[in-house]
Amino acid sequence: MTTGSSDTSTSTGAGGAPGADGISTFKGEERALRADRLGTSGLLLSVLAATGPIMVVAGVMPTTFAVMGIVGQPLLFVILGVVLVLFGIGYAEMSRHVHNAGAFYAYISRGLGGTAGASASFVALAAYSALQVGIYGIFGFEVAGLLATYAEVEIAWWIPALTAVAVVGALGWLKIDVNARVLGVLLLIELALVVVFDIAAVSDPGPQGLSLAAFDPGTLTGAGVGTALCFCIAAFTGFEQAPVYAEETSRPHILVPRVMFLAVGFVAVFFALSSWAITVATGPGHVVGTAREQSAGLLFFLTESRLGGTFTDVLHVLFVTGMFAALLSFHNVVARYAFAMGREGLLPRAFGRTTGASGAPGTGSLLQTVISALVVIAFAAADDKPAGDPTAPVLHLFTWGGNVGALGVILLMATASLSVVVFFARRGAAGAQAWRLVTSTLAGLALLVIAGYTVKDFDVLVGSGPGSALSWVLPGVIAAAALAGAVLGLVLRSRAPGTHARIGLGNEAFRLDRAADES
Structure with missing residues (x-):
């Protein structure tokens, strides 16, 4: 295998030492992301940015209080934090054995086989794309609102949305540490203001004083x-992205588990306290009514x-810059999934090449940019309201994309939990890893229950009303992605068994190729 093609002139030798331009890639392979680019802080900031703290506090929390009428939302964040820590125990152990930008699908491939991995890869691509594209709608509307308020300039929501698509796409071509700095600054300011x-x-508590009533289990009653739970678990989306960046760290077996647990713990505590602060400010007995009156305000x-x-x-x-940080984070994740899939034959090989001196997954970044632009343009074309109206296309883009993406991620986590159990059992490590297998099983069952509620109540989540076709069409996007990936996996197993066998192997596959070439 050569290492000096036009696509890979920044590659290194087999030992991973930097080439003439000083660029190092993970394990020194030509189709690899640049290693040693992220430390604990950079990786943690990139992961936390996807959670969008102000998006959750200003958007998810009021909606959960108002629509669901659940006062005990702070306790829900604590419960979900426990579930995701249980999930993370096995997931983190798996990350010590698998270092692949395809994260979820790579883990699922190792445990459940290449066909299941191919199916998961398409689900991941669809889910994270939906999460990112959905944010463009509310981002464009909020920016348009700010311009109208402070600059007295009236523009349609899709103008700032498409501008953001272009800016995020450009940043996707830059090296990861630039993105990490951008994400980090925005995130830290967000967190400070929420605190x-x-x-x-x-x-300055509300009329009921400094009350802990929101942590009373008795508040978690009713339909x-x-x-x-579906609303609240979406707030955690992002922590599971840490393994996506494994190839870009020098010590993935240490940094990835560390960042995952830091992210889950921080998010659970931060959101539990922030949602409790809202109940204190309004009074637990008034929070639902106030949320219904004020909505996202x-x-x-x-x-x-x-x-x-x-x-x-x-x-x-x-609020706007926080959304932009989340857009960057999801864009990076989708680009890396596309890179991993291209490298392993699940997408055209062009996606499995890094770009220029930055070592970024440029083709995957371009794909996500094009998809985002097309979706925003389609929703803009359906918008016949004047600038400044909270138009249906804007609200639909945000709620549809967010809930479709959240459903996909929940199902991926549940499947990954099963994969962890099968992976270690097949390796004869069930005894040594017994407690991790138990925690993975418990987490997987809990996540399946949440996924069931998500599908059952999808009409509530997207506000379509009972009997609406959207209640099955939108979840059907995830089902269609899973089916398409499974079909491709079966085709590869039949017609290209070598390619099928390498699904999920990442850079390890190239070591096999090199060994075959040298034999």
């Missing part, structure tokens, strides 16, 4: 609890009275 609100709410309504107009204005701006 300021939390402190203000606790310092809305299952659907509330709940957070800004509460900050206006406690921290003033200037703080609220800054929070509005950070």
Whole structure:
């Protein structure tokens, strides 16, 4: 195998030493992402950016209070944190054995075989693409609103949305540490402002005082609890992305598990405290009514009275930058999935090449940029409302994309839990890994229950009403992706067994190729 083609002039020798231009790739292979680009802090910031703290506090939390009528939302975040820690125990152990930008599908391939892995790869590509594209809708609308308020400029939502598509696409071609710095600065400012609100709410509680009623298990009653779990688990989306960047770290077996547990723990505590602060600010007995009255403006309504107009204005701006950080993070993940799939024959081989001196998965980045632009243009074409209206296309793009993506990620996590059990059992390590297999099983069952509620209540999640075709068409996107991947896997197993056998192997497949070439 050569290492000096036009696509890979930045590659290194077999030992992984830098080439003439000083660029190092993971394990020194030509179709690999640049190694040693991310440490613990950079990886953690990239992962946390996808959670979009202000998006959750300003969007998910008020919706859960208002639509589901569940006062005990803080307790739900704690419960989900426990479930995802259980999931992470086996998932993190798997990350010590598998270092592949295809993360979920690579893990599933190792445990359940190449065909299951191919199916999971298409689900991951569809799910993370939907999550990213959905954010463009609400991002464009919020930016248009800011321009109308502060610059007195009226523009359609799709103009800033398409501008963001272009900017995010350009950044996707740059080296990962640039993106990490951008994500990190935006994320830290977001977190600081939410913490300021939390402190203000606790310092100036509502009419019921400093109450812990939201942590009372008795608040988790009624038909809305299952659907509330669907809303809340979407807030955690992002922590599972750490293994996607494994090839770009120097010590993936150490950094990836560390970042995963830091991310889950931080997100669970941060969101539990922030949702509790909202109940304190309004009073637990009034939070549902206030959320229904204020809707997505709940957070800004509460900050206006406690921290003033200037703080609220800054929070509005950070709401937008937080969404931009999430867009960058999801874009990076989709590009890396496409890279891994191209490298292993699940997408055209062009996707399995890194770009120029940056070593970024450029073709995958371009694919995601094109898909995002086409979807935004399609929703814009369906929009016949004047600028400034909270138009249906904007709301649909956000809610449809977000819930389709969340369903896909939940199913991927449940399948990965099963894969962990099978992987270690087949290796004869069931005894040594017994407690990890137990935690993976418990997490997988819990995630399947949540996935069941998500499908059952999809009409509520997207606001389509009972009997709507959307309640099966939108989840059908994930089903169609899974079917397409499975069919491709079966075709490869029949017609290209060598390619099928390498699904999920990543760089290890190239070592097999090299050994075959040298024999």
